[in-house]
Amino acid sequence: MIPLIPGVAGALLVAGVLGILLGLRPAPIEAAARTPKPTRRRTSGRTRLLLLAGCGLGVVGWLVTGWVLAVVIAPVAVIGLPLLLAAPPEATRILRLEAMEEWTRSLSGVLTVGVGLEQALVATLRSTPGPISGEVQRLVARLRARWDTEAALRAFADELDDSTGDLIAANLILGARRRGAGLASVLDGLAESVAADVRARRQVEADRAKPRSTARWVTIISVGVLVILAISGSYVAPYRSPLGQVLLVVLLSAYVATLVWMRQMANGRPLPRFLDHADDGAGAL
Numbered sequence: 001m002i003p004l005i006p007g008v009a010g011a012l013l014v015a016g017v018l019g020i021l022l023g024l025r026p027a028p029i030e031a032a033a034r035t036p037k038p039t040r041r042r043t044s045g046r047t048r049l050l051l052l053a054g055c056g057l058g059v060v061g062w063l064v065t066g067w068v069l070a071v072v073i074a075p076v077a078v079i080g081l082p083l084l085l086a087a088p089p090e091a092t093r094i095l096r097l098e099a100m101e102e103w104t105r106s107l108s109g110v111l112t113v114g115v116g117l118e119q120a121l122v123a124t125l126r127s128t129p130g131p132i133s134g135e136v137q138r139l140v141a142r143l144r145a146r147w148d149t150e151a152a153l154r155a156f157a158d159e160l161d162d163s164t165g166d167l168i169a170a171n172l173i174l175g176a177r178r179r180g181a182g183l184a185s186v187l188d189g190l191a192e193s194v195a196a197d198v199r200a201r202r203q204v205e206a207d208r209a210k211p212r213s214t215a216r217w218v219t220i221i222s223v224g225v226l227v228i229l230a231i232s233g234s235y236v237a238p239y240r241s242p243l244g245q246v247l248l249v250v251l252l253s254a255y256v257a258t259l260v261w262m263r264q265m266a267n268g269r270p271l272p273r274f275l276d277h278a279d280d281g282a283g284a285l
Helices: 004-024 029-034 045-065 070-085 090-111 117-123 130-144 149-160 163-178 183-232 242-266
Strands: none
Touching: 045 070, 070 183, 070 242, 090 117, 090 130, 090 163, 090 183, 117 130, 117 163, 130 149, 149 163, 163 183, 183 242
C-alpha cells in the first residue's frame, strides 16, 4: 500500500502540470463566437485504442520494474507524445492558402471571357482544389438557391475563416456591387500576392521543421534509454523509492513542459479577420 501513495501523488502532480499548461494556452475567442452550434468532442476509436495500449504497457511496466508510476506515465506518453511531436496545423493552413490562390487565379481566367460573376463562380466548381472544395460547393449551392450574391460571399468568407479568404471575398463583394470591368485583373494581382505569401510560409515552415525533427529524435532516444535502464540497469534503482518516484514525475513534467513550450513557439498566429459575420448584415465590409 505504501508504494501506491507516491504513484497517486505523482499522477495528481502530472495532471496538475498538464492542467496548468492547457490553461495557459490562448483561447480562440473570436472563432468560438462565430460557431453557431458547439459540438461535443467525442473520443475517436484510435485514441481509445492508444489509451488501452498505454494502460496495458503501464501495467506491464509496473510488474517488470516495480514503478507504480508506470501505470500513469505509459498512457500519457502513448497519447501525448505523438501530439506534441507531430507537425503543427500550419501545413494545413498553407495548403488552404495555396488552394485559395489557385481558385482565385482560375476565377480570374473565367472572368476574362466576359461572363458574369455568378456564372464565373459556378464555372470554377469543377476545377476547385480539394482543400476548399466544400466551401466553394456550398457557395455555388447558395447562388443556385437564389441567395443574394453579397450574402453568399459573406457566408463563404465565414466558412473559410481566414484573413486571406476575407480579402478574396471582399474583392468579389465589391465586384458584385459595382459590376464593372477590371475585377479579373484585381483577382490576378491578388493571386500573385497570395502565392508570394505561400512561398514565404513554406520557407518558414521548413526552418521550423529542423528543430522539431531534432526534438523528436532526442525524445525517442531518451524514452528508449529510459526503458532499457528501467528493465536491466541499476542506474534508475533510486527512482523506485517514494521520493524517487516524486522526483521522476518532476523531471518528466519539466521535459513535457519544454515540448509544449517548443510547440507553442512553432505555432503561427493567424491574422485577424476583417469582414463582419454574415448574420450581422451585409451593409459594411
